[in-house]
């Protein structure tokens with residue numbers, strides 16, 4: 001075998017394709033091209049159509065079966081998405097593919113001729129070429145035409161002469177083939193591979209198990225495989241680099257010099273010899289690398305993403321983790337998701353919502369137990385699109401009244417690694433915002449009602465929750481800015497009415513087990529989080545006390561107000577009560593005689609005093625009369641049958657003790673008088689907050705930031721009301737993958753962040769259980785974050801809004817699902833988490849193609865092509881009604897628009913008769929009322945017609961799909 005043939009036999013298809021493309025560029029010589037496509041090695045079997053790689057070469061005498069033009073493949077090419085994939089796909093690195101000893105010239109001149117591999121090894125004299133398949137030729141021409149049109153394949157224009165030659169795109173199977181050929185890894189096997197006659201070698205070669213995964217890709221039309229495969233190179237190459245970096249760091253930390261040689265050599269010493277788990281660079285195999293097999297080097301498919309370059313798994317199926325598989329089949333999965341959106345009405349993203357503003361009830365009416373959960377999906381970033389990530393989060397369209405659903409499309413492989421599966425899971429929330437929702441939309445729905453409530457004396461908390469890089473800080477910053485402006489607007493209006501307000505600001509960060517002040521003179525001053533038992537709610541006296549310099553803060557235990565009296569003399573309860581009455585008795589309970597207390601059996605009375613002080617006094621003064629009197633804790637009180645509400649245990653608090661007021665000892669509290677001042681303080685605090693650049697986010701928050709705005713309203717006769725607005729921007733939860741390249745300190749930090757979020761999750765879960773089991777213990781004290789949040793969870797009057805931010809990219813599917821699962825639990829809607837039907841993606845893919853062919857766009861409401869949806873007047877919100885009244889009939893109803901009140905919506909106005917409209921909105925103008933009445937109905941009819949038309953076209957489409 002000539003050296004050239006040998007080389008041909010070892011060059012995998014992807015490398016051939018690269019050269020194939022190189023040869024087709026302007027810089028390639030015509031001679032090269034002719035040489036390439038006329039050479040026997042290319043057309044040796046007369047087939048030239050080499051898509052199935054080694055299969056066709058096993059028996060060169062057999063003509064390949066005629067294949068019909070691959071409609072699916074070309075239709076796929078037509079899609080915009082596909083062109084994007086082709087445009088964006090990373091270019092393979094030439095150097096990696098180059099055999100070590102080949103010179104540049106040699107390489108480029110040889111490679112184009114080796115698009116088929118085996119024939120030259122198997123048959124010295126190739127059989128005469130069979131007639132060229134005409135249908136195939138047409139396909140080929142169409143293919144190149146397509147490439148030119150779509151800019152696919154990197155925009156390189158193949159010569160039309162090539163139409164006679166198969167334009168088959170190499171598939172992953174081809175790559176696998178190259179792996180199989182190169183499987184011998186020892187030097188002897190390499191030698192054998194050079195010396196042994198090809199026929200013998202072919203006979204000796206054990207039949208390799210066909211990789212079903214490759215079959216699947218081939219059957220999918222190849223286009224996806226082409227771009228995916230190229231992309232996969234990049235993914236794996238990146239992972240490889242990361243892995244090497246991590247190993248170096250690890251070794252550095254251990255104080256050892258890195259023994260692991262870098263580069264490709266090392267990665268090829270193990271395959272075929274060691275198990276995939278043998279990734280330890282210090283292993284003996286690593287220290288004695290075997291000679292290289294060039295083909296192993298080039299086989300990206302063999303790189304084990306999990307175990308690093310030494311993974312060396314023979315079976316590619318095992319080498320694909322779910323994230324890689326997801327990206328590898330991006331075109332198919334993405335089509336399946338889009339198709340799902342087409343089939344499921346209401347998930348079409350549109351621009352309408354920009355004009356929509358919810359009424360105030362969004363936060364309160366949609367909340368469960370005072371807790372509302374909002375979900376905000378961020379847009380897919382360009383860098384994510386570039387790495388072929390796609391959008392897997394569908395939000396029920398904002399124009400729908402009940403936009404309270406988020407669906408996450410979990411795309412993955414069936415365990416058999418043949419079928420691609422698409423599992424959509426639905427999560428419920430109070431309201432969901434798609435990627436088009438503006439910061440104003442979020443504020444109007446979440447922040448505005450909260451600020452209004454706080455002004456009237458409520459405790460309101462907004463908490464951002466979600467994975468790192470999903471947009472928590474982005475959203476919270478916008479809320480802070482808007483809330484500040486809105487707050488001072490409201491205060492200004494109230495002050496005009498003679499009210500007086502004091503606004504104070506505190507800002508701390510919670511990092512691990514430390515709370516640090518962000519506004520104090522001394523940067524990094526520690527803050528102590530203290531729970532104070534102050535009874536239910538804030539009394540005026542308490543506020544006064546605070547103003548007067550603050551009462552000496554005490555950490556009280558409810559046990560201090562509980563006394564257990566041993567009634568040895570069997571005194572009537574009334575008599576005992578009389579003794580304790582002067583100190584302030586809240587409740588007395590006669591206990592069972594069998595109660596065993598300190599070894600004594602007898603009759604006991606449990607006395608709940610008004611305060612700890614009262615209990616102390618009673619204990620001191622009545623010790624003589626009741627010598628065995630004891631102070632007992634709240635738990636004992638509960639066990640003995642005391643009513644939890646008597647103990648100050650919140651209705652939702654269960655066994656968690658009384659409702660407490662959480663105080664931040666040592667945190668600077670700055671009085672603020674204007675929006676500008678407040679924003680300045682906030683930005684100072686933020687600049688002190690710990691952020692760092694991570695792989696996922698350039699300015700990732702490494703701590704939980706807690707901002708507290710206290711409003712003190714001074715009313716008549718010196719009364720005061722205190723409202724508190726707390727804004728918490730949590731640090732993002734991280735996956736192991738996100739933090740595996742961090743140094744030790746950062747890893748510890750990430751672990752602490754995850755711990756506190758874990759504690760938050762546990763509290764959320766326990767809080768939900770309380771409805772069924774009132775004595776459920778909520779582990780508030782397990783983290784600083786939950787301690788700060790305790791009041792918001794417990795107080796009956798407190799409002800808590802959680803905004804869960806969701807990253808739409810497929811790579812983060814699990815993370816997004818976990819976030820949504822947690823937050824949907826809090827509103828008790830975890831039952832709504834359901835898996836919708838499982839679809840086979842290929843089927844969806846075909847249907848999606850059909851939609852594209854029918855000209856419906858098939859975008860399925862993806863982010864790219866929003867459609868405009870009309871809404872029936874009866875479903876109009878107050879804002880929509882107002883907008884229509886302002887604009888309709890050239891402004892005829894402008895006066896009416898000014899008169900509508902907040903409770904007026906499309907529904908209320910449509911329910912009114914002409915006389916009613918006349919009285920309520922038209923100032924007894926019968927003509928105006930009649931016109932309004934008729935025009936509303938006219939509008940209704942018009943919209944109904946549009947909707948009917950839409951529905952009909954959808955039905956027609958559905959019928960077409962069935963036929964298909």
Ligand SMILES: Nc1ncnc2c1ncn2[C@@H]1O[C@H](COP(=O)(O)OP(=O)(O)OP(=O)(O)O)[C@@H](O)[C@H]1O
Nearest residue numbers: 378379468469470471472473474697700701731732
């Ligand atoms: N809805 C959105 N629209 C546009 N850009 C967004 C949106 N949400 C987030 N981003 C951008 O995404 C990047 C990451 O956002 P951000 O820093 O808010 O994430 P995070 O969840 O706070 O991350 P971490 O937890 O790591 O701090 C920022 O550059 C931000 O501008």
